[in-house]
Amino acid sequence: MIWEVFRQAKTGEYHTHCGNVHAPDREMAKQFAAIQHGRRKPTNSLWVVPREEIGEIGSDEVAFGGTTDKSYRWATAYNTTGTDAREVVESEDEQVTAEKQRGDD
Amino acid sequence: MMDLGTVKERAGPREFSPADDLPREYREAATRMIEFHANSEIMGAYLERPFIRQSPSIDRKLAFSAKVQDEIGHGQLLYRAAESLGVKTREEMLDDLANGDGKFLNCFHYPLESWVEVPMISFFVDGAAMRRQATLRRTSWEPYAHAMDKVCFEEGFHVKHGEDILKELMTGSRKEQQMTQEAFEEWWPRIIQFFGPTDDKSTHHDFASSVGLKQQSNDDLRNAFLDQYIPKARKYGLEIPDEPRIRERDDGTYAVEEDDLDWDEFFTIAKNEYEPGLGQINGRKHAQEAVDWVRETIERDTPAASGHEPQAAD
Structure with missing residues (x-):
């Protein structure tokens, strides 16, 4: 299964999406994420999230911010x-x- | 668990997150502070809400309704930040606000009755709040700091729109100018009290500051606010009331004669015992009850846990 990975560079910063890994379970996902995404770039923390748990809504479905002059x-x-x-x-x-x-x- | 000594040693900006096992004292102090802030956003929005309808023009109506919507959003963000400390749930905080146990900002306990009073909140009180919120982007509880990023992003519009209303009133008819001045005189002492009692009388300051939750003392914040907003008020032709007496120091900062302020009223408000404030609390409670059926309908119609399948995740 696929796990989306979010990396935080320094304490207090935001976790931002940086890619994904294949892993059979959460533990393995954490290990793979650490190796693939936490090895080069400055990393303080990583989150791994099962892809199917992510909900998405896109600009083709909704006019973000509305359509009138705001x-x-x-x-x-x-x-x-x-x-x-x-x-x-x-x-x-x-x-x-x-x-x-x-x-x- | 991290001991208090370590917390104080490490207490830098955005230092602690839900991943840290923090001592109860820290989590309780942070909860008190953020819950107060969240409640204030909600109660402020309820106070201003009638003025969406009472706005004098379509432009004001649009801007004002966007603003009130923003404030409710800020409340939601802050309840999340407070909830992440694990001391109180969001429901408990909202229930406490409804039953009169939840505390919130002194200024939002007073009734807001006329359009000329609106800039007192949306320029001066929001300006004061923004001064404080800008410093809280460096608070040690990361979820709180992150909430402040978004709040400060949006708040610039609120303050400038509030200032625009003040400008319009103070360049309007003589009658409008006079009424605005009267509103200013009534609200000015409350606005100064926004920052709470002086440092030596503040109950929670020392601890909150030692663990990095609070970034600036009441006195420093009040000074910084006066420094910025007294010239603004004068620029629009408002006269600063004689009381409370404000002394300008040689270095350009201000000192307020604290004894000129009504601290009995302030602490009555702080205990949620001020009559008009109780009206605000109950007003919100009734509004909540009136739309209970909407929440119930939504909850009933939502499929269990939105199709979440824990076994797939684990």
Whole structure:
């Protein structure tokens, strides 16, 4: 059976999908994942998940984020005066980056 | 199990995850903190909800309903982060919130009655919350820090939209400006109390800080907030009330005369004994009960464990 592997590079970071392994059970899956995905790249922790336990929903089934103009949900839609708090600026920058990535699709 | 000494020694940003066997003291302190935060998201959303209907324009209505929806989502994220500590289940936390045992932010115990009060929450209180949340991205409980990543991503819109409402009101008619100033005067002391009592009177600060859960003291957060938001308030033509007295130090930071604030009221609220706050708690409880049938229907119609077959996984 196939196990999807998620790798966390450092403590506190996110486990992100990095590939999958063939293994007959969870223990073996962990061993194979350690060898195949934790050997070169910096690794603090790995998760293994049986593929059939994963549910997927794709952009052909649902319009992620809706189909109407939702620009009102972005910080950039509002012009305010004066210096914004740095955490507000940071949030706005993250939103700008995310919006750009959406545009790339 | 990790002993408390080791926890304190290792307590860095995002250091601990559900994979760690943490002592009860840590897990209980983290649960208290995150549950409070989660409850506050929910109660804040309920407080603001009527203003979706009362929004003065379609743009405001859209933005405000998106915002309220975000806040409910933040509550859900945070209950997950709290639940992962293994002290309380999500159901227990939600039940406690309904029966009046769950604690939440002081500002959300006050009624919100008029549109001019809205920016007091959605600009000043959200701004204060965001200041605090930004520091919590470095908390030692990893699931909490991860929840903060998403919350902070979304929250920038809330604060700027709130500021936009304030700007609109303060550039509106003389009457609007006057009413906004009055709302500001009423809410200002509560907003300052958002950060809780001074460090020397804070019950939980020392432990939470020593294990890396809390990243900045009440005083530091309050100072940082005032530093940023007093100039903002002035910029929009709001006058800072004479009380509580606020002294500007030589280094540009602010010191609040704590005795000018109503701490009796604050601690009555903290015990969930403030009358209007009880109204908010019960209001949410009734709203929950009214839609019980929806939850029941969904649960009844969901096939057992969504087709999960444990034998295949193991």
